[in-house]
Structures are given as structure tokens and as C-alpha cells.
Amino acid sequence: MSTHARDKPAIQVVRPIALHTVVIVIGIFVLLPILYGVLGGFKNNQQLSTNPIGLPSPWVPSNYTDVLLSGDFWIQVWNSSFIALATTFITVGVSALAAFVFARFAFRGREFLFTVFAAGLMFPFAVAILPLFLLLRFFGLLNNPLGVILPQAAFGLSLTIIILRQFFRSIPGEIEEAATLDGCTPFGFFWRILLPMARPALATVSVLAIVGSWNNFFLPLVVFNDPGLWTLPVGVQQFQGQYSSDTARILAYVVLAMVPALAFYSVAERHLVGGLTTGSTKG
Amino acid sequence: MTIVLFILPALVLFMLLVLAPIALAAYSSFFKWNGFGLFPTNFIGLDNFTRLLEDEVFLGDLWRGLLLIIFSLVIQLPLALAIALLLNQKMRGRAFYRLLFFMPYVLSEVITAVLFTMILSPERGLANELLAFVGLESLESTFLSEPSTVMYSLMIVMTWKYFGFHMILYLAGRQSIPNELTEAAQIDGATPWRVFWHVTLPLLGPTIRITIFLSVIGTIQLFDLVYVLTGGGPVHASETMGVTMYEFGFKRFQVGYASAISVVMFLLSLVFAIGYQRFVMRRDTEGAITNMRAKR
Numbered sequence: 001m002s003t004h005a006r007d008k009p010a011i012q013v014v015r016p017i018a019l020h021t022v023v024i025v026i027g028i029f030v031l032l033p034i035l036y037g038v039l040g041g042f043k044n045n046q047q048l049s050t051n052p053i054g055l056p057s058p059w060v061p062s063n064y065t066d067v068l069l070s071g072d073f074w075i076q077v078w079n080s081s082f083i084a085l086a087t088t089f090i091t092v093g094v095s096a097l098a099a100f101v102f103a104r105f106a107f108r109g110r111e112f113l114f115t116v117f118a119a120g121l122m123f124p125f126a127v128a129i130l131p132l133f134l135l136l137r138f139f140g141l142l143n144n145p146l147g148v149i150l151p152q153a154a155f156g157l158s159l160t161i162i163i164l165r166q167f168f169r170s171i172p173g174e175i176e177e178a179a180t181l182d183g184c185t186p187f188g189f190f191w192r193i194l195l196p197m198a199r200p201a202l203a204t205v206s207v208l209a210i211v212g213s214w215n216n217f218f219l220p221l222v223v224f225n226d227p228g229l230w231t232l233p234v235g236v237q238q239f240q241g242q243y244s245s246d247t248a249r250i251l252a253y254v255v256l257a258m259v260p261a262l263a264f265y266s267v268a269e270r271h272l273v274g275g276l277t278t279g280s281t282k283g
Numbered sequence: 284m285t286i287v288l289f290i291l292p293a294l295v296l297f298m299l300l301v302l303a304p305i306a307l308a309a310y311s312s313f314f315k316w317n318g319f320g321l322f323p324t325n326f327i328g329l330d331n332f333t334r335l336l337e338d339e340v341f342l343g344d345l346w347r348g349l350l351l352i353i354f355s356l357v358i359q360l361p362l363a364l365a366i367a368l369l370l371n372q373k374m375r376g377r378a379f380y381r382l383l384f385f386m387p388y389v390l391s392e393v394i395t396a397v398l399f400t401m402i403l404s405p406e407r408g409l410a411n412e413l414l415a416f417v418g419l420e421s422l423e424s425t426f427l428s429e430p431s432t433v434m435y436s437l438m439i440v441m442t443w444k445y446f447g448f449h450m451i452l453y454l455a456g457r458q459s460i461p462n463e464l465t466e467a468a469q470i471d472g473a474t475p476w477r478v479f480w481h482v483t484l485p486l487l488g489p490t491i492r493i494t495i496f497l498s499v500i501g502t503i504q505l506f507d508l509v510y511v512l513t514g515g516g517p518v519h520a521s522e523t524m525g526v527t528m529y530e531f532g533f534k535r536f537q538v539g540y541a542s543a544i545s546v547v548m549f550l551l552s553l554v555f556a557i558g559y560q561r562f563v564m565r566r567d568t569e570g571a572i573t574n575m576r577a578k579r
Binding site: 090105155265 | 285286289290292293294296297299300301303304305307308311318321366369370372374375376380382383384385386387389390391392393394397398399400401402404406408409412413416443447448451452455500504505506507511525528529532533538541542545548549552553556
């Protein structure tokens, strides 16, 4: 189109306006629910009934301050953070070791083993959650952060190994030969050369693991009975059940629960999008 | 030696917490079991599965799953593709819109569901107010507590949450297509529609096939969003296999029966994944260009 645009000033004016209109309408569709939540949190319930759309008048900050001053919210933020970091640490550490072997060593059964791990992509929690719950109960891991961390790490292996193996393969064999000639052990090469070189890939898989753990709901829901262990998603859901008639307070809680995820997204957007689109364009 | 040591942690974790649970689910699906102890004892053969075939809620789950898949393929994915192609044009604020549209995907299903419970609530809800505001009072509804509208409401929430994810994949796919190809077609006099239909769309094939795959697998296992939004109700009108499984496994302690549901979910995913890889995605290895030529 652009090659002809010079001859058609009308189109040049109309098209961008139409384009912007469409995009802005979609933007409103995306933003409106969140805006409703943010503003609703500043209203009291009476205002919400009489004036659900407009600005709050007067602005009522107490819903937000109540949540922020209650210990529960911060405990849940801490639990979610701790579980996300521990999950990521284990997933990435264990996967990196395995991906290194899959990428750099030839041995019998390698492709078969790799296929087994890759097939794990098709088994999300929903399928395995019930027997997983029984196993965790047998091991005494219910009401224990490890009961969420270890299964999350196990279910994160597939994607992490696939991405890391792809990256490890792309590092030229000459580097490994040179390191070996200089007396480097396989672990030395892995630890001192491969991992530092793989920093971008490690960042990508870490971001994916953090987001996955942060948003996980099903597993912490069945593993944690003790409110002191609840993560944010479980906390939000339980809070809704507890204060079902206090809409404004729930909105404030939901909005505050969004903040960490959105803050993380604004920092790690590049890695997140990069990780999610890996491979999807190549098939 | 190194091989074993390096791979062992991953293998142990994977076998113990991914493969073993699936094997245990398969095993206990042949038993009547209330879930006490580690292993069931009351063997009943295929009874759980024959019961599933007569269970109207479960058959409804399958039907609703199919509806959601059709909705994704016919409305959600084309919409995401259209938006991706819009955002691929040169325009001011493009990076901002991309960031904004993808944002809902980062929020957890629970946050999304709780937020929309409020928005779709008959009193104090945003949705009805907006409909009244633009003069569409006739569309006002109780949305989530009305069996005839609950699935549409769910679809809208799913679109809000997931279209940005598919859009991002399409954008990445579109950006991997060299602009020379579309420009060449334009210079040859192709209309924008023909450029899209004969150049862009075939070259996006691999990405489209991946998004269809992710959409279908995701729908088969849908739980969080539905459970928090509606709990599967009213009267099972929005229930999914995941919710039914949760009800029987964790609320009614019919662990054998719930395991049978898990097994069906697993088999459906597996059969779909294998069939899809075999018949649909295999062509992607041949490369998109040859693919396009073969189609002509």
C-alpha cells in the first residue's frame, strides 16, 4: 500500500484513523475490566451500586489500606514469591544438567529419553493432580511448601529442557574442545563456560517458570489447608468466598494482587514473550 | 558416568512426580476407591468408564469442551490473527498496544475470574451498566447465574484472557516472514486481501497450527478459570472435565471414578497430540514455501 500512498492522500488520511479506532476499541475492551477494579476499590459498596461506572466520589482509600495493613496479603505475597523462586531454582538447575547431556553427549537411548521428557508437555496438572495429591499425602508433603515446589519443578522440566537443549546445541563444538584440551572436566565446561554463555536462555526459562508458579492455582489449592501457606491465587479465591457481599473490598484485594505480576511483566516482558514464541514460528 | 549423574535428578523428579501419578491414575481408574491408603483394593474392571458414558454431566463436559474448541477456532484465533496483522502495520503506539493486549495473559486465571465475577454480577456489575449506557438494555442478563448465557460469558472472559497470547505468537510468526514477499505480491498488483490470502496466511501456517494445538490442549484441561468463575454452575451448565474430576476426587471422595475422568482427559490429549503431530504438523518440517507451492 505504502508505495501508492503518495498518489492517494485520502487513503493516507482515512486508513490510519480507521486503524487507530479499531485498536483503541480493543484497548478499551482490555483495560476497562482492570480500570473498573481499580476505581471500584476506591468506592464503598453503596457507591458501587449507584455509580458503578463513574469516578468514585468521595474517594474511599480504606479498602486498599485495610488489605495492605492486614498481614494475610503480605504473607501470601511472601509465600508466592518463595515458592516461585524455589521452583525456578530447582527447575532450571535440574533441567540445565539434563539439557547439557542431551545436547552434548551421544549415548544409546538419548532420543528416546528426550522424547519421554518432551512428551511431558502434554501432561499439565489437571490430569495428574488427583494421584499427585495422594502421593504427596503418602510422603507427608501436604501443608508443606515442598509439596507444591517439587511437582511444579517436575512439570516444568519438559519445556525448560527443550529450550535449553536447543540453546546448548547452538554453541560451537570448538569451544568445548578447547576447554577440554586446557584440562577442563565436563562439569567444569558446563559450569564455567556453558552456563555463563547461556545467560539469555536461562533468563527466558526462569521467567517462564516464575510466571507459571506465580499463577498456579490448582496445586496449592489442594495441597495447602493451612491459611498461613496460601499463595496469592488461593488467597484471592478464598477472600472472595469470605467477603462475597463486600464487592469493593474484593476488588481492592484483586487489584493489589495484580500489582506484583504486572510489575514483573513490565520488567521481564522481553524474556516472557521471547520464551513463549520460541519454536512456535518454526513449528 | 557424567551422563548418568547429570540426568539422574531430572529423571527421578520426572518419574516420581509426573509419570508415577499418571500411572497411579490409570491404575486406580479400575477400582472403586474412597482414596484412603496409597493403593486401592476393590477392583471393578471397566465399571468407572461405563459409568462415565452414562453420566450426563460428563457427556455434557465433552460437549461443552467441543463448543469451546469450536469457539476458539472460529472466533478467538481469527480475531487474534486479525489484531496481530493490524499491529504489524506501521502505526504510532504500536509497541504500547502490543504490551497492553498481551497483559491479561500475565494475570492469573484466578484474578481474571474474580474480577469478571464482579463485572458480570447482576447488581453493581459493569457489564449491565455498560449495556444500559449504550442502549442495549435488551441484552442485560445475570450472565453467570443463567444457564443459557453462562457459556457465552465464559467465552468472553476466555477471549479477554487469551487473545493476547495468540496475537503475540502470530506477530512473531508474521515478523519471521520477509517483507520482500508481501511487497513483491503488491508490486505484481495483488489486492491487500489477496496478499493476505495467498501469501501471509500460508506462510503463517506453522504458527497457526501451533496455536490451534495449544488452544485444543488447553481447553481439554480447562479448570482454574471455570472453577473460580462459576464453579461449573449453574446446574453444571459451564462444567468442564477438570471441574467434574475435582468434584468427585476432592469433594465426594470417589477417587476411582475421578481417576477415570483424569484418564479420559489424558487419552483425549494424547490421541489429539499424536494425531495432530502425525497428520497436521508434520508438513511443517518440509518448510512453508514448498508447502505453499504444493497447494497450488
